[in-house]
Amino acid sequence: xxxxxxxxxxKVYFDxxxxxxxxxxxxxHDDKILRNCSGESFADRLKGQFFQQSFxxxxxxxxxxxxxxxxxxxxxxxxxxxxxxDASEKPRYERFVFRFPTGxxxxxxxxxxxxxxxxxxIDDFIQKxxxxxxxxxxxxxxxxxxxxxxxxxxxxxxxxxxxxxxxxNLYADEICYQARVHPASPVDxxxxxKLKTIFDKMxxxxxxxxxxxxxxxxxxxxxxxxxRKEGVSGPNGKGKVVKTKIAARTTYYCxxxxxxxx
DNA sequence: CGATCTGTTAGTAG
DNA sequence: ACTACTAACAGATC
Numbered sequence: 211x212x213x214x215x216x217x218x219x220x221k222v223y224f225d226x227x228x229x230x231x232x233x234x235x236x237x238x239h240d241d242k243i244l245r246n247c248s249g250e251s252f253a254d255r256l257k258g259q260f261f262q263q264s265f266x267x268x269x270x271x272x273x274x275x276x277x278x279x280x281x282x283x284x285x286x287x288x289x290x291x292x293x294x295x296d297a298s299e300k301p302r303y304e305r306f307v308f309r310f311p312t313g314x315x316x317x318x319x320x321x322x323x324x325x326x327x328x329x330x331x332i333d334d335f336i337q338k339x340x341x342x343x344x345x346x347x348x349x350x351x352x353x354x355x356x357x358x359x360x361x362x363x364x365x366x367x368x369x370x371x372x373x374x375x376x377x378x379n380l381y382a383d384e385i386c387y388q389a390r391v392h393p394a395s396p397v398d399x400x401x402x403x404k405l406k407t408i409f410d411k412m413x414x415x416x417x418x419x420x421x422x423x424x425x426x427x428x429x430x431x432x433x434x435x436x437x438r439k440e441g442v443s444g445p446n447g448k449g450k451v452v453k454t455k456i457a458a459r460t461t462y463y464c465x466x467x468x469x470x471x472x
Numbered sequence: 473c474g475a476t477c478t479g480t481t482a483g484t485a486g
Numbered sequence: 487a488c489t490a491c492t493a494a495c496a497g498a499t500c
Binding site: 212213216269284285286287288321323324325369371378379380381459460 | 476477
């Protein structure tokens with residue numbers, strides 16, 4: 211699930227249930243997703259602290275602690291927050307849980323692709339990671355700067371977190387569809403005007419998704435989302451939906467509708 | 473049983 | 487340096 215809009219939704223959830231709350235205890239059931247410390251030291255360092263603020267950058271969420279350090283949450287493919295007050299509500303794949311006076315915030319993650327890091331400095335991490343500008347905040351100028359000199363496919367570009375942080379596989383397909391560009395088009399072959407359309411669509415899609423809270427059923431009917439199935443007849447007779455692999459990811463598009471630049 | 477999956481990274485090759 | 491491709495990570499689901 212977690213692309214930028216989903217992570218933004220997690221942030222709102224996290225802020226509601228976790229900020230300014232004393233961390234009474236952290237219980238770690240599986241420390242595989244803790245990438246730079248053991249479960250024991252993670253629990254030790256957090257005990258007695260509280261989260262003061264949170265920040266999102268792309269698909270990363272940072273919980274800033276009162277001591278200036280931070281916990282980084284990256285949700286991988288299946289990470290999720292679940293807050294509960296009754297033990298019976300404990301999620302099935304709770305990898306660790308924060309105990310607060312008001313209840314428990316679990317990190318639920320069936321596949322363990324999520325990564326949780328204890329950071330002493332958030333900016334250091336972003337720099338080391340070479341994360342590009344957040345896709346929701348990036349300006350048009352920065353967008354064109356990120357494109358400069360690149361020859362990769364449009365899809366590869368949108369997914370490249372070092373160029374642009376936050377867009378994942380589903381939203382990348384949605385952007386290509388709405389901008390009417392074939393996802394395999396090399397970015398240097400796409401007209402400047404079309405790139406501007408791509409930028410505008412990206413913004414509109416992400417903003418709308420954040421506003422709706424990612425909950426698939428509530429997305430607009432004219433979005434591509436529901437047609438990500440091979441061979442079906444695309445929206446409003448836009449031709450068959452093609453499934454292929456671009457930038458190493460499963461990609462769906464409407465060949466008739468989306469122009470291939472080359 | 474085999475294929476697939478909303479993410480990232482390391483390695484390899486051109 | 488840039489780009490493209492692969493495998494690996496882990497487990498549920500179809």
